[in-house]
Amino acid sequence: MGIIVTIIVGFIVGLIARAIMPGNQAMGIILTTVLGVVGALVASYGGSLLGLYPAGSPVGWFASIIGALIVLFVYGLVTKRS
Template sequence: MWSLIVAIVIGFIAGLIARAIHPGDDKAGFIVTTLLGIVGSLLATYGGRLLGLYPEGSSAGFIASVIGAIVVLFIYNLVVKKT
């Protein structure tokens, strides 16, 4: 349970950093950006566990969370631009 809370907090910060790093004109607001960061952090955490990079009960590191947030933000921008 604690690793989930840590992943959410790191994802909040990672979402803001991913927004600053990701190029382009994003129409997403603060709430959407932080939610995408949290999703990216959780994606990095559970994806890393699935690949065997992280042991059970630990969360992804900060850099992996930022990379996950950038990936989710990129996919979000692709989906939003097509609709």
């Protein structure tokens, strides 16, 4: 059950991050979900390592979105065509 919740939350976080980030991000549903899951993992491990917020806190949603924005920005830099 936990993996299904992770995928759903990752998809929602990925959609929010893509809506906030300006520009055109040409990616499908799978990549959006992966973006959200990776962003959530980055935020949860970063927040717990720095002791910023406890696990399961509502702040984790905002941190997950910020983590997904960072991952989306790096993804844009890596796949940028000149």
